[in-house]
Amino acid sequence: MTELTHPLATVPRGELVARAEADPLRPSFHFVSPAGWLNDPNGVAQWDGTYHLFYQYNPEGAFHHRIQWGHATSTDLVTWTDQPVALEPSTGPDADGCWSGVLVNDGGTPTLVYSGRLGERELPCVAVGSPDLSTWTKAPENPVIAAPPAGVDITAYRDHCVWREGNRWRQLVGSGVRGRGGTAFLYESADLRSWDYVGPLFIGDASQGDPAGTDWTGTMWECVDLFRAGTGTLGTEPADDSPDVLVFSAWNDGDTRHPLYWTGRYSGDSFEPAALHRLDYGGRYFYAPQSFLDDAGRRIMFGWLQEGRTDAAMVEAGWSGVMSLPRITTLAEDGTLRFAPVPELEKLRGDHTSLPARELAATLDTGVHGNQLDLELDIHLAPGAVLRLGVLGSGDGAEDTVIEVGRPALDAGGAEGILRLDRTRSSLDSSVDAEDRSGPVPMTGGHVHLRVLVDRSAVEVFANGKPLTARVYPTCGGGNVTLSATGAVHLDAFDAWTMADIRGGGRTLFP
Known part of the structure; x- marks a missing residue:
């Protein structure tokens, strides 16, 4: 197999896996590709009892180029x-x-x-799969939609959400209308091959809000995902107040911004938004999320944990991109979404440390040390x-990553506080x-229930069901866990576990 001549391919392909497996910052209980580049989760599902995770993959190096679909399976998530x-890629509409x-x-x-890419x-x-989903045959009709909607000046056009509604298939394609905002175009089909354009499901307004803000909706919506939260299914009248949810990742001229979601009502051929929320x-450290219902009726979501280090550092390391831990999505009492890691992850727990209830004051060394941890x-x-x-x-004191939870000083009822991740001293690498x-x-x-999962360079935090995901790159190899407080904080419970690896060596770029 010949080596690449791509400008970024400074690591010989034959060394990629060894280079990636030797990197101390590579997570060990999150899913990562064998080496090279990983981005969006794709085709996440449970089929005949087996969980399937497909993902955007470049086995040729730790950079985005000539993307393929990697594939992994699990019986337990x-x-x-x-x-x-x-x-x-092959000759035709997905050649690139x-x-x-x-x-x-x-x-x-x-x-x-x-989405097949050819040129721009x-x-x-x-593509149709074998019964075990191991081999795939592309449809001769590809592309099954020949062009974006006529007469619309779009910013981009890709990524799909497809569902069965009655006796018809429906599909959303993420896009944006230039000069207006992000959108999702709705299509309908009887056979997944011949699609009729219905219209934009809903068009955002990119002129609203601060383009630098954390809730700006962007000029294009990537990786749209529409589902019913709570009870019922899409297209049916809810028996209660269960909202429909439209998830998207805000994009702007090549810049991946953040995932957001609208709650509202999908009815007929449109979506009526009620409120916008941060996912x-x-x-961008939890980007392009995709969800599915498993056999137990749980809505499970994966997202892409992008890197926070330079392109050169990624290429040198031989890998880029981490898949989030699978998280269960439920409907909170206030109509927003609540998230929690799937309970199956608890089987990775090893050595356990607990602390007695106490008032916190000065910095407390918990006695916990490690870079693969589950903290509650x-x-x-x-x-x-x-x-x-x-x-x-x-x-x-040279390096420390700090999760802060604060309650406002004038808050008598404690209805809402702040979760913050302080990375200013996370790494000596500037x-x-x-x-x-x-x-x-x-x-x-x-009251706050805090769950923190630390996996070398990946950190996933859940505070009363609200997630904050990020990447950190410590250089000192430390793993001390400490507690401190300002004001009156009572520690009701503290439990910490070391977490086991989910794989050994010996992986190959092309299984």
């Missing part, structure tokens, strides 16, 4: 087995890449709907109080991203 590449898409069940036939155009394509306070805390904060949980600390990440957290009575 925890340990994953690499499968052969599902899709790779098989971009993001979904898996649907077409009367028992596994079918992928994805991305168009919907279809994850980490912004229950705390009560008085008005004006702040809890600080330090992880990945070097022990001498080239990595250390931008502040934060967002609001409901905390009636000042």
Whole structure:
């Protein structure tokens, strides 16, 4: 197999896996590709009892180029087995890449709907799978939609959400109307091959809000995902107040911004929005999410944890991109979404440390040390109080990643506080991203349940169901865990576990 001559391909292909496996910053209980580049989760589903995770993959190097569909399977959402590449570019509409898409069940036939890239155009394509989803045959009709809607000046056009509604298929394609905002174009089909354009489901307004803000909706919507939260299914009248949810990732001229979601009502051929919400306070560090219902009726979501280090550092390391831990999506009492890691992850827990209930004051060394950890805390904060949980600390103060939870000083009921990730001292490497990440957290009575999963360079935080995901790159190899507080903070419970690896060595670029 010949080596690449791509400008970024400075690591010989034969060394990629060894280089990636040797990197101490590479997560060990999150899914990562064998080496090279990983981005969006695709085709996430449970089929005949087996979970399938497809993903955007470049096995040729840690950069975005000539994207294929990697594939992994699991029986428990925890340990994953690499499968052969599902899709790779071929002569035709996907000659320059098989971009993001979904898996649907077409009367028992596994079918992928994805964006094929040729030059600067991305168009919907279809591939049909074998019963075990191990081999795929592209439809001769590709592309199944020949062009974006006529007469519309679009910013981009790609990524798919496909569902069965009655006796018809419906599809959303992410896009944007130039001069207006992001959108999702709605189509309808009887056979997944011949599609009729219905119209824009809903068009955002990019002129609203601050383009630098964490809730700006962008000029294009990537990776749209429409589903009913709570009870009922899309297109039916809800028996209660369960909203429909339109998830999208805000994009602007090549800049991946953040995931957002509208709650509202999908009815007929349109979506009537009620409220806009941030999906994850980490912004681009939880990007392009995709969800599915498993056999137990749980809505499970994956997202792409982008890197926060330079292109050169990624290429040198031989890998880029981490898949989030699978998280369960439920409807909160206030009509927003609540998230939690799937409980199956608890089987990775090893050595356990707990602390007795106490009032917190000065910095407390918890006695916990490691860079693969699962931490659970229950705390009560008085008005004006702040809890600080330090992880990945070097022990001498040189490096420390701090999760802060604060309650407003004038808040008598404790209805809403702030979750913040302070990365200003996360790394002595000045080239990595250390931008502040934060967002609001409901905390009636000042109570917070905090769950923190640390996996080398990946950190996923859940505070009363609100997630904040980010990347950190410690250089000192430390793993100290500390607690401190300002004001009156009562620690009701503290439990910490080391977390096991989910794979050994010996992976190959092409399973």
